[in-house]
Every structure is written in C-alpha cells, then in structure tokens.
Amino acid sequence: xxxxxxVENIKCGGCAGSIKKGLSEDPRVQSVEVDVAEGxxxxxxxxxxxxxxxxxxxxxxxxxxxxVEGMQALKAKAKSFVSCAVGRMGDDK
Numbered sequence: 001x002x003x004x005x006x007v008e009n010i011k012c013g014g015c016a017g018s019i020k021k022g023l024s025e026d027p028r029v030q031s032v033e034v035d036v037a038e039g040x041x042x043x044x045x046x047x048x049x050x051x052x053x054x055x056x057x058x059x060x061x062x063x064x065x066x067x068v069e070g071m072q073a074l075k076a077k078a079k080s081f082v083s084c085a086v087g088r089m090g091d092d093k
Contacts, residue, residue, distance in 0.1 A: 003043045006060035007062040010039045018083040022060045
C-alpha cells in the first residue's frame with residue numbers, strides 16, 4: 001500500500017535521512033522515499049498505517065502540513081532542526 005504525506009519543515013538531505021530512519025523502524029514499512037523539494041514523504045507499507053506514520057513524523061518534528069499551529073508549530077520546527085542535524089551526522093558515516 002502506497003501512502004503519501006505532505007509534511008512541514010523538510011529542508012535538506014539530513015531531514016530526509018532522519019525521516020527515513022525514523023519511519024523504517026516500523027517493521028510494517030517496506031520503503032520510504034522523501035521528496036525534499038515538495039515536502040512529501042512516500043511510504044510503502046503492507047497495511048494502512050497512515051495515522052501511525054503521521055504521529056511518528058510529528059514526533060520527529062515533521063508534522064503533516066496544516067496539522068499544527070502556534071506553539072506546536074514552533075516546537076515541531078525546533079525538533080526538526082535537531083532531527084536534521086542528527087540526519088546530517090548519519091550522512092557522514
């Protein structure tokens with residue numbers, strides 16, 4: 001099953017790396033693709049786990065577009081900054 005989610009705060013390959021790693025931890029996820037330019041995450045999964053993926057993305061700092069406002073949006077942006085940095089360090093390996 002192909003699931004596509006438009007998300008906030010994707011800025012670079014480090015962000016994409018963190019998203020791929022974070023979502024791939026779920027054994028039901030078969031593949032993850034991130035389109036940085038479009039802010040889109042595509043996941044191939046054996047079943048409809050969209051709600052779980054959206055929750056995980058929000059926890060990583062990449063909430064679904066239009067789903068958070070105000071302080072929640074600022075909090076997500078801060079989380080995405082850290083997540084991005086972690087993803088960049090993973091690229092150096």
